[in-house]
Amino acid sequence: MALISNATTIFDNGSMASGFGGSMTFIKKLTASASATLSFVDGTDGVLLDDTYKEYVFTFKNIHPSASSTLVFQVSTDGGSSYATTLTSTTFRAYHFESGATAFGYDNADQANGTAFQDLIMGTIGTDNDQSSSGSLNLYNPSSTTFVKHYTSIMNTAQGTPLSLNGFSAGYFNTTSAVDAVQFKMSSGNIDAGDICLYGIA
Numbered sequence: 001m002a003l004i005s006n007a008t009t010i011f012d013n014g015s016m017a018s019g020f021g022g023s024m025t026f027i028k029k030l031t032a033s034a035s036a037t038l039s040f041v042d043g044t045d046g047v048l049l050d051d052t053y054k055e056y057v058f059t060f061k062n063i064h065p066s067a068s069s070t071l072v073f074q075v076s077t078d079g080g081s082s083y084a085t086t087l088t089s090t091t092f093r094a095y096h097f098e099s100g101a102t103a104f105g106y107d108n109a110d111q112a113n114g115t116a117f118q119d120l121i122m123g124t125i126g127t128d129n130d131q132s133s134s135g136s137l138n139l140y141n142p143s144s145t146t147f148v149k150h151y152t153s154i155m156n157t158a159q160g161t162p163l164s165l166n167g168f169s170a171g172y173f174n175t176t177s178a179v180d181a182v183q184f185k186m187s188s189g190n191i192d193a194g195d196i197c198l199y200g201i202a
Helices: none
Strands: 001-006 008-012 024-035 038-041 055-065 071-076 087-097 102-106 134-141 149-159 165-172 181-186 193-201
Touching: 024 038, 038 102, 038 193, 055 071, 055 181, 071 134, 181 193
Parallel strands: none
Antiparallel strands: 001 008, 024 193, 038 181, 055 134, 055 193, 071 181, 087 102, 087 165, 134 149, 149 165
């Protein structure tokens, strides 16, 4: 069975027609084990962060800290020598307690032309084993030398309160230099466990 819109075939026999959407290509997985940082540097250990793809996606699976803290990230334009690229961001969060209470609103983890590492969770992850965070971060056209570098992210965290916390962050790195490295770490302590995978979107 085909899906046709305005005389154009979009799907046919379960496959998307050429020209609609792009493929997602796995590039690299880093697994934390009491890791101070996890860094993806273009040209190092099979990592691509260049003009091969216009969009890159990082996925996070069960990020767990050694100390109660939040997951943060920053980018580099000098091959990972420094991570302090000027950033403007916006953040908000929603949460739902197991008891039924809910909330939604602005979170003050945003930056206005700051150079700090950006919070991705909008909360903290505790150290007991029923707390961890998973989600994704999209980085758009990092190799551009014309435009700023936009990102969007969504994370879900199981907290010990207990509750489900969704953290949303988006913004741009205010540089026209190519971004060639991305680093993740906890705001304090180590990334005790978890996987971060990098994909390219054609």
